[in-house]
Amino acid sequence: MPKPEILDPQGQAVAGALARLGVTVAGVRQGKHFELDVDDEIDDETLQRIAGNLLANPVIEDWTVRRIGNEP
Amino acid sequence: MPKPEILDPQGQAVAGALARLGVTVAGVRQGKHFELDVDDEIDDETLQRIAGNLLANPVIEDWTVRRIGNEP
Numbered sequence: 118m119p120k121p122e123i124l125d126p127q128g129q130a131v132a133g134a135l136a137r138l139g140v141t142v143a144g145v146r147q148g149k150h151f152e153l154d155v156d157d158e159i160d161d162e163t164l165q166r167i168a169g170n171l172l173a174n175p176v177i178e179d180w181t182v183r184r185i186g187n188e189p
Numbered sequence: 190m191p192k193p194e195i196l197d198p199q200g201q202a203v204a205g206a207l208a209r210l211g212v213t214v215a216g217v218r219q220g221k222h223f224e225l226d227v228d229d230e231i232d233d234e235t236l237q238r239i240a241g242n243l244l245a246n247p248v249i250e251d252w253t254v255r256r257i258g259n260e261p
Binding site: 118128131134135138140141142143144145146147148149150151152153154155156159163167171172 | 190200203206207210212213214215216217218219220221222223224225226227228231235239243244
């Protein structure tokens, strides 16, 4: 997700399109979403490192890691 | 998120980069993430309609809507 102080033209385009469709939103931000299929052995620290060093650009993006189970 | 049967070259590139860094993952899928700042009055049905008609391409993408509160 782009940091709050970073311009987000894609999000602004979505907000404009919504307004033309009659839905008023206070704001839209567009970011990326990655789903990694990993072994349980990979610890949270490794996942944080992957997210911060490889997937996100920490200069302009905020990021969060969420570990979800493998639902049956 | 691209549907399982849809090729995801960006996800594959990330998986390859991770492998070169010594982290083995079973798979990576890359999708989009939107955060909408909306009034509480907007109901879930409207949000589902926004997501399915405007934000996602339902031919090639799966999507979910998650409503989160405005944490203080």
